[in-house]
Amino acid sequence: xxxxxxxxxxxxxxxxxxxxxxxxxxxxxxxxxxxxxxxxxxxxxxxxxxxxxxxxxxxxxxxxxxxxxxxxxxxxxxxxxxxxxxxxxxxxxxxxxxxxxxxxxxxxxxxxxxxxxxxx
Numbered sequence: 001x002x003x004x005x006x007x008x009x010x011x012x013x014x015x016x017x018x019x020x021x022x023x024x025x026x027x028x029x030x031x032x033x034x035x036x037x038x039x040x041x042x043x044x045x046x047x048x049x050x051x052x053x054x055x056x057x058x059x060x061x062x063x064x065x066x067x068x069x070x071x072x073x074x075x076x077x078x079x080x081x082x083x084x085x086x087x088x089x090x091x092x093x094x095x096x097x098x099x100x101x102x103x104x105x106x107x108x109x110x111x112x113x114x115x116x117x118x119x120x
Contacts, residue, residue: 002082002104004090004112006119011035011092013104015069015082022062023069023082030097037093038116040109043086051091054101055079068103079103 003014013028020026046052054074061070061081068081077100083089090109092102106112 001084002106004104004106006032006115009033011116013080013082013102019069019082023080024060024071025080028080028099028102030092030094032116032119034094034096035092035116035120036095037091038113039091040088040113041091042088046089046091046103051101055081055103071099077101 001016001019003016005012005014009032010029011032015023015025041049043052054077055068055072056074057072059071059073062068067084070081072079072081078098079101080099081103083103083105085105087105088109090104090106090112092104094100094102
């Protein structure tokens with residue numbers, strides 16, 4: 001699970017609990033204007049859209065069937081994942097950043113997307 005906050009023109013991603021250790025990241029920050037897209041999708045939708053193909057190789061982190069945390073690569077892109085269970089996934093597309101995509105399980109993805117749309 002992940003907390004997402006918006007402050008000072010940035011989206012701040014904070015992994016919770018052991019996810020900090022497993023993903024080798026305690027906090028990630030991205031300028032709001034580097035976010036090109038934010039959607040809420042199920043794993044099945046991500047697979048159908050071809051977005052799931054972007055996480056073929058685990059570089060750093062944990063890669064279990066229902067729990068993925070860390071840096072993953074695929075199709076010449078780099079993604080940060082912190083997903084678990086069957087919950088919907090907050091999918092974020094970035095530009096001009098170390099990561100091209102974020103795949104996040106959050107408590108209320110609709111509230112986060114709504115807040116993002118208000119700010120942007």
